[in-house]
Amino acid sequence: MNKGDREMFYLVSGGAASGKSAFAEDLAVRLGGERVYLATMQPWDAECEQRILRHRRLRSGKGFRTVECYEDLRQADIPDGGTVLVECLSNLAANCLFQNGRMQDPQTVYRQILCGVEYLLQKAGHLVVVTNELFSDGGGYDEGTQQYLILLGKLNRTLAARADGVAELVFGLPVFHKGGDFFETVGAVV
Amino acid sequence: MVLILGGRAQGKLSYAMETYCLKKEQVFDGENGPLDRLDGYSAIDRLDRLIGRLMQEGKEPEDVICTYLAEHPDAVLITDEIGCGVVPMDAFLRDWREKTGRVCCMLAKRADRVERVFAGIATTLKG
Numbered sequence: 001m002n003k004g005d006r007e008m009f010y011l012v013s014g015g016a017a018s019g020k021s022a023f024a025e026d027l028a029v030r031l032g033g034e035r036v037y038l039a040t041m042q043p044w045d046a047e048c049e050q051r052i053l054r055h056r057r058l059r060s061g062k063g064f065r066t067v068e069c070y071e072d073l074r075q076a077d078i079p080d081g082g083t084v085l086v087e088c089l090s091n092l093a094a095n096c097l098f099q100n101g102r103m104q105d106p107q108t109v110y111r112q113i114l115c116g117v118e119y120l121l122q123k124a125g126h127l128v129v130v131t132n133e134l135f136s137d138g139g140g141y142d143e144g145t146q147q148y149l150i151l152l153g154k155l156n157r158t159l160a161a162r163a164d165g166v167a168e169l170v171f172g173l174p175v176f177h178k179g180g181d182f183f184e185t186v187g188a189v190v
Numbered sequence: 191m192v193l194i195l196g197g198r199a200q201g202k203l204s205y206a207m208e209t210y211c212l213k214k215e216q217v218f219d220g221e222n223g224p225l226d227r228l229d230g231y232s233a234i235d236r237l238d239r240l241i242g243r244l245m246q247e248g249k250e251p252e253d254v255i256c257t258y259l260a261e262h263p264d265a266v267l268i269t270d271e272i273g274c275g276v277v278p279m280d281a282f283l284r285d286w287r288e289k290t291g292r293v294c295c296m297l298a299k300r301a302d303r304v305e306r307v308f309a310g311i312a313t314t315l316k317g
Binding site for chain 2: 014015016017018019047133134135136137138141145149168171172173175
């Protein structure tokens, strides 16, 4: 099968303010089809609202329909065969792990999120998932944060194994950890 | 301009000094150096700290760095990748991390060469 005909799954990661959203949006636009932006950030406070506004501005004019989905990806209203961009896994994982103000069972949350991603993979055409690099500072966190880091790390590893392409953004430059040629095929290189 | 990045204590400065033939006195220390005297240095180390200090002084880090680069287009800039940790509880630390990321995205775009140092070993990301 020709690479270009297949439905693709990309995982895009990076640290804070590393340009991962801009890269992921550009990738989704290049993949074509009806574009849906699955937004997982809840507008808790003014700072979250600012971030959401910044993201809205960044993707305006790129033809995305925004669908808000804070916890269960299987509830998301997405069309068959379109290109779905999930922004981002780190918010989704936090929303699910700390639902109703207390920590849920990480293993259950892990399975729920994977089921949600499977649902998107079945229903959507191309899928781009944005996640986050939160794993390289000193540590010394409370139990909840540690469980969260383990959960997100495990999700990242499982999705990276499943993905056709994995890119890490480093100050706006993509480092391809897997499937670099798939990114090149669609022209998503800097 | 060359941008060198990596985690803490990865040997970025040693790598930069050896590769770009820099002497200690040619390197501005972003953590302790006087903020109004960047001029004349061939390299800036701890750029992330410099950005934080400029923010605390109410200065715009992009302006200061771009002014410096106008005079030193061949400079070597060295920074920690501070964005790869848990979101800090402290609002200033969050702003600092965000600003450092955005400034470094701009610098990586402008740079002739970008290198990432991991355990003393450099990988070229650009150039």
